[in-house]
Amino acid sequence: MSELKPIATRESYGNALVKLGEAHKDLIVLDADLAAATKTGVFKKAFPDRHIDCGIAEANMAGIAAGLSTCGFVPFMSTFAMFAAGRAFEQVRNSIGYPHLNVKIGATHAGISVGEDGATHQCNEDIALMRAIPGMVVINPCDDVEARAAVEAAYAWEGPVYLRFGRLAVPVINDEASYKFEIGKGITLREGSDCTIIATGLCVSGALEAAGILEKEGISAQVINIHTIKPLDEELVIKAAQKTGRVFTVEEHSIIGGLGSAVAEVLGEKCPTPLKRIGINDVFGESGPAKELIHKYGLDGEGIAAVVMKG
Known part of the structure; x- marks a missing residue:
């Protein structure tokens, strides 16, 4: 980063x-x-x-x-x-x-x-x-x-x-000099062979942190940044699923109707693959410091890694 x-x-x-x-x-x-x-x-x-x-x-x-x-x-x-x-x-x-x-x-x-x-x-x-x-x-x-x-x-x-857009200050992941944005095209930030973590928004930095934690546990995690939820980069999602055989989605949004649902729809129709959606689990939020809430709801590196290790 x-x-x-x-x-x-x-x-x-x-x-x-x-x-x-x-x-x-x-x-x-x-x-x-x-x-x-x-x-x-x-x-x-x-x-x-x-x-x-x-x-x-x-x-x-x-x-x-x-x-x-x-x-x-x-x-x-x-x-x-x-x-x-x-x-x-x-x-x-x-x-x-x-x-x-x-x-x-x-x-x-x-x-x-x-x-x-x-x-x-x-x-x-x-x-x-x-x-x-x-x-x-x-x-x-x-x-x-x-x-x-x-x-x-x-x-x-x-x-x-x-x-x-978000209220909380988040790490700068991309290098402005080399970064290229294209609507509908995801970005592979880290290669991996054991599983794929597809993240969006502020959860992308958490996904990269999770990949670092998982590496220490002997798990090689591919990390993909999906900045455009619609139109979704179906080709990249399918290619990643075929490569690693396990997919996890991470979003600061309900697991219903967001990135996880979009990925599930594509994989369900075109490339059936074990999938776990990480996000807000059909509950309302609560008042509290932003970083503490992100940790409580399992959206930081530690929380994401823990879900991946459970399989």
Whole structure:
């Protein structure tokens, strides 16, 4: 992993928007009274005439974003994942997804790493909700380098994109000079022969830590970073399953409907393989320090390795 200081991907989101805004005059950012938290405030400071605060009215914000997209703009609507995917689901589905409009959804504060805000704000269902919308691209970057690249790729993509960002500062895994982001293409971070760990988002760093722990126990674990949940890199998933014969998925999301489900669907239909999903096991989160919650729910290196060793 890089020696760079850990950074929250929500910070990366704000910084990427400013860079894109400098090059593209058609980019407009919308927020719902959370610019300081979503980090779109930096865009507002740089381009005040292209930032719209819609107030605490997320559903209305989705409609505004939809309208702007029909006028030639590329809107990024930004709020917490709980509100973007949860509160505004109907408007995202019907006003953005159904007409397949060119709207980008920047959803921050996803998963249990929201920490002390507790279960009401820890959205562990957003990937499942967005995956179910026809034509919606779903991206969950693992670090600063990947998050900034994902925002650029989302801007260039024609159609709706859901981008998931976190509140907690996470290690920088990727080398910016050599990193290449491509929607729908996973990345093999570590080769292995005994099992495959497929991870997404902040769990990617935990998967790499787990592989290091497993190596000491004589277990060779392949680690794959799936930043795009939809469209999923089916070819890479199948190839890995055929190679190692055992697959584990890891996500800061419910095991229902997220990465684990996406991988299970592919393997079930095309390459039946023993699979264990590691994530939030059909429960709500709870209030507490983010890192302690990640440990409690078994999403750190120690927890992931323990599941793999059990088989």
